[in-house]
Amino acid sequence: MDFSLSPETEELRLKVRDFIANEVMPLETDPDSFNEYHNIKLSLLGEMRAKARAAGLWAPQMPKERGGLGLTVTGWAAFYEEASRSIFGAVILNCQAPDDGNMSVLNKVLASDTLKDKWLQPIIDGDVRSAFVMTEPSPGSGSDPGGMMLTKAERKNDRYVISGRKWFISGAQVASHFILCARTSDDPRRGLTAFMFHKDDPGWRVVRRIPTMGPDEHGGTCELEFDGLEIPIEHRLLEEGDGLRLTQIRLGPARLTHCMRWLGLAKRCMEIASEYVEAREAFGSKLAERESVRMMLGDVAKDIHVGRLLTMHAAWKFDQGDKAQKEVSIAKIQVADVLHKAADVGVQLCGAKGYSTDTLLEWIYRYARCARLVDGASEVHKMVLARYYAKLGNDFWSWG
Numbered sequence: 265m266d267f268s269l270s271p272e273t274e275e276l277r278l279k280v281r282d283f284i285a286n287e288v289m290p291l292e293t294d295p296d297s298f299n300e301y302h303n304i305k306l307s308l309l310g311e312m313r314a315k316a317r318a319a320g321l322w323a324p325q326m327p328k329e330r331g332g333l334g335l336t337v338t339g340w341a342a343f344y345e346e347a348s349r350s351i352f353g354a355v356i357l358n359c360q361a362p363d364d365g366n367m368s369v370l371n372k373v374l375a376s377d378t379l380k381d382k383w384l385q386p387i388i389d390g391d392v393r394s395a396f397v398m399t400e401p402s403p404g405s406g407s408d409p410g411g412m413m414l415t416k417a418e419r420k421n422d423r424y425v426i427s428g429r430k431w432f433i434s435g436a437q438v439a440s441h442f443i444l445c446a447r448t449s450d451d452p453r454r455g456l457t458a459f460m461f462h463k464d465d466p467g468w469r470v471v472r473r474i475p476t477m478g479p480d481e482h483g484g485t486c487e488l489e490f491d492g493l494e495i496p497i498e499h500r501l502l503e504e505g506d507g508l509r510l511t512q513i514r515l516g517p518a519r520l521t522h523c524m525r526w527l528g529l530a531k532r533c534m535e536i537a538s539e540y541v542e543a544r545e546a547f548g549s550k551l552a553e554r555e556s557v558r559m560m561l562g563d564v565a566k567d568i569h570v571g572r573l574l575t576m577h578a579a580w581k582f583d584q585g586d587k588a589q590k591e592v593s594i595a596k597i598q599v600a601d602v603l604h605k606a607a608d609v610g611v612q613l614c615g616a617k618g619y620s621t622d623t624l625l626e627w628i629y630r631y632a633r634c635a636r637l638v639d640g641a642s643e644v645h646k647m648v649l650a651r652y653y654a655k656l657g658n659d660f661w662s663w664g
């Protein structure tokens with residue numbers, strides 16, 4: 265078993281590290297870099313994205329012929345983790361949710377180069393942003409989209425007419441390209457279908473931007489209403505009834521790239537806390553010399569390492585052509601917890617300063633709370649793992 269990165273991936277990782285340290289991290293200390301939702305201002309983002317592209321650090325998940333870096337999934341893991349040492353890194357390098365997962369799934373499922381030129385290429389080029397539209401207010405689709413989805417797509421000749429309501433749709437206020445999941449039949453396994461639509465298509469609207477603990481992705485998390493949006497059949501993704509399949513194709517890698525980014529943020533929490541305890545004195549010694557303080561840092565370091573191994577293992581399985589479903593679920597549960605713990609320990613060790621906005625810890629702490637909810641709550645992933653265990657028994661842990 266070889267756990268080392270290829271020389272090319274390592275070289276790229278170091279390039280990302282330098283870019284983030286020299287070009288991106290200085291922006292985090294300037295209040296003028298932030299918009300009102302505590303994310304990087306769009307005007308500054310445009311400027312920084314141009315720099316990232318010029319540095320050859322752009323769209324690591326996309327094929328080279330479409331302007332990306334064509335990395336393997338294990339290569340993504342090294343790249344995304346370095347990018348996410350900064351809270352602005354992933355979006356600047358075009359590997360942030362939801363565009364990241366949307367690009368990956370569109371690259372896999374769009375049936376022709378013409379469709380890819382229309383729906384995918386502008387996202388890769390950074391000319392438009394995108395959104396993934398699945399979750400609905402209760403009693404609609406949440407943890408159980410297959411069983412609960414209420415938004416309807418009714419076939420009328422060569423078009424589908426959409427009616428219903430969605431919510432918590434990341435980026436909807438800035439997105440132009442939307443992937444929508446809606447019900448086309450009551451079939452329990454093949455009842456959903458996925459489509460593309462453009463923001464300028466009539467028959468839908470953003471009802472509101474839902475206020476959250478934040479910090480928010482650009483375009484917020486929004487509630488949407490569909491009242492007669494018409495989608496031509498050629499903008500359907502895969503076949504009618506393949507909506508859940510599309511969701512699985514998207515969410516597997518998208519959950520894992522969350523883990524890659526969250527590990528970068530968790531490591532950053534360690535950095536900030538270490539710097540503080542190395543300098544701060546209390547009761548006649550540096551905080552860093554206290555056994556209890558070292559135990560806290562050692563414990564988080566251990567958990568981050570576990571998360572990295574799980575993430576890399578799932579990435580390696582993807583690279584072997586496996587769907588890695590249970591490996592992704594395990595990594596997602598673990599790394600969501602690690603991010604939360606790293607932020608919490610960071611705040612604790614930095615004392616009152618950790619609670620303030622003088623460090624990034626409170627930003628990361630607030631952001632971390634959604635990690636255990638988005639793209640499948642931890643409890644749902646545990647349910648999935650229990651199903652695998654019931655089916656596989658001791659083979660649950662097989663290396664094959």
Ligand SMILES: Cc1cc2nc3c(=O)[nH]c(=O)nc-3n(C[C@H](O)[C@H](O)[C@H](O)COP(=O)(O)OP(=O)(O)OC[C@H]3O[C@@H](n4cnc5c(N)ncnc54)[C@H](O)[C@@H]3O)c2cc1C
Nearest residue numbers: 396397398399406407432433434634638639640641643647
């Ligand atoms: C910041 C943010 C961004 C988001 N972005 C998007 C987006 O871009 N597009 C999109 O479609 N959705 C998005 N979502 C929605 C997200 O995917 C859902 O919140 C998630 O799937 C859970 O659905 P729900 O909120 O309806 O929770 P519910 O289904 O109502 O579940 C509530 C809680 O019940 C528990 N639970 C559920 N099922 C089980 C079970 N089987 N066993 C035990 N416990 C269980 C879990 O603790 C869960 O958190 C976003 C959410 C947030 C917070």
